[in-house]
Amino acid sequence: MEKVENEEIDRRKLLERLGIMGASGLAVYLAGTLQPNAVFAASKPSEIKKTVADVTFHYGMVIDTKRCVGCRSCVLACKAENKTPPGVYYTVVVDQVLDNRPDDKPTFMTKPCFHCEHPSCVNACPVSATFKRKEDGIVVVDYDRCIGCRYCITACPYGARWFDFGENYPAVAEKTNYAEVPSPEYNKFIKREPEKSPIGNVRKCTFCMHLQDENGKYNKQTGHWPACAKTCTGHAIFFGDFNDEESDVYRLIRERQYIRLKEELGNAPNVYYLL
């Protein structure tokens, strides 16, 4: 019986020691992982807020469906600007033929990310890798944190998110000079390499936020403007700050009739379509 008791004590001690070792190991590990690296810190909302001070923007788009001719320049301009690979589109043009009238005029709609006021994707992400920036409302993806589960793709009601499967256009795959040009996204200029982010991540439109100046402002005159809006041949895409009374977007939604898609879901998109 005494022997059994000794065993008991020994085991208890052993367990205690194991417990202490385990806990301290975990603490060290967590301390290591939670230490944000420089790149990551830059994309944290709190860090950026310091530089932007109290200025807040409310960026969005107003798209005039009467002006859209369905030329798809916006899709190409976006691809050229963000260097997105095959299968990743930050904007697409959907055309819909009206029911029963296939000979009728089709309706076109260019469809970037809507940077919703209440984005479903943000609440779906299990690791907070996608979030809405406090300072300008742009919904971004932290490539270093995203695990590629694609739950956000299922949660987005507008099909604005795309998974990077790692495919490349021939110009990149064949290692031409074009392959050397990195994407300016998030001002990170990441070189595209197999198995490294953004491959294996979910990607989306950022309103070309790498073109913002250090105060978070865009400038249409100098071309620091979202690529799709800059390129639109029919001047159908208006971009701007809804907080700015001088902006086109502020004026247009007051002067014209608009709709937002799937209002019933409560996402409150920041992209309006003029009728």
Added chain:
Amino acid sequence: MSRNIFEKYDSKSLKKIFWAVGGLCFILGLYGWYDRFAYGHIHAHYGSVVTWGLWIAAYIYFIGLSAGSFLVSSLIYVFNIKAFEKIGRLALFTAIVTLVLALLSVWADLGHEFRAWHVIVYANFTSPMAWMIYLYSFYVLIILLEFWLVNRKDFIVGAQTQDWKGKIYRILALKSKDISDQSVERDHRWVKILASIGVPVAIMFHGGVGALFGVVAARPHWHSGLFPILFLLSALVSGGALLAMVSIIFQDGYNKNKDTVILLGKMVLGMLILDVIFQVSEFLVAFRGGIPGHIAGLQMVISGKYWPVFWIWQVFLGTVVPIVILSSKLKNSAFYVGLACLFIFVGIFGLRLNIVIPGLAVEEIKGLATAVTSQRANVLYFPSLTEWMLTIGVSGLGMLMFGLGEILLPKEKHQE
């Protein structure tokens, strides 16, 4: 009771078939794993529209089996139902094996599989997925501890032998040496406590998997309050069916353990009928309501390109045939119960596919899938070779784990 020529296949030959099939599947699976790790997701056929495919279907299938088996084991350890006592440890072991398979399936599906730990460290609790991961972790702890406690005495006894098995038992016994009746009683007490905690955890995490789909308002096919309940019911159906099959193969269920298998058959039938009632309710309400977005997924299920998955796989093989067998005279033959359970076991996989894929294959914005010419923006999804092979491999691994469990783990006491 009808005899059948197949009944001459006893546990021994069934086990041989089991090993052979398991081994073959595992080896085929190596190709899938190789391709997945060498080329990432390039060779997978899911895209950015149908963004989850076979692997996620396999994941919710296996996790359902785990939750179902665990809940059946709780009938013994919490509710003290003696009739199922013989399959108690087997049920726990099944829950562990299928949990491993589920986690492997979903792990392969991640874009950055080596960042899986982010979910623990950076958990965002507005996401059902983060909740799920925490509940899984808790469940793993409970189930492993519970399994160890129910086997502790046998590990210690087994550790006395000097062969290689003895060595493994010495490791598994974790230095525990006490085999007095008192200590065994203490084990039982703890098992009951753990199992009692485990029941709500299992209900939460599997209901949670249902909620993970159910809360996605963007996908009307999933967005229903019935979803968590449907997940739990089909978990009990498939878990019970798997246990009956495993009991037949590993516990000589045609002879010695006949009563348990037949009783399991009855339980599975009850659950299956309940499951069908809920599903019919889902269909009827949706179609009578007639909102196009809501019924688009269901229409795809019943009359779309994959109608055979529903009508032949899920409804005929997975539902009608087993219900007919289990409610006819055949229900008193362990062989036919096993056969019905095999049909259910396979049929529920069809059900899982019909949850994941039609939910995603409906365009969220009309014209989205045809706006660009990319295979990744396609509403038509059929799993690629890599996807099939990896899932076959995961299933094979499960079979091998059962085989190893058979060799290594203590047999149920009644058999001696």
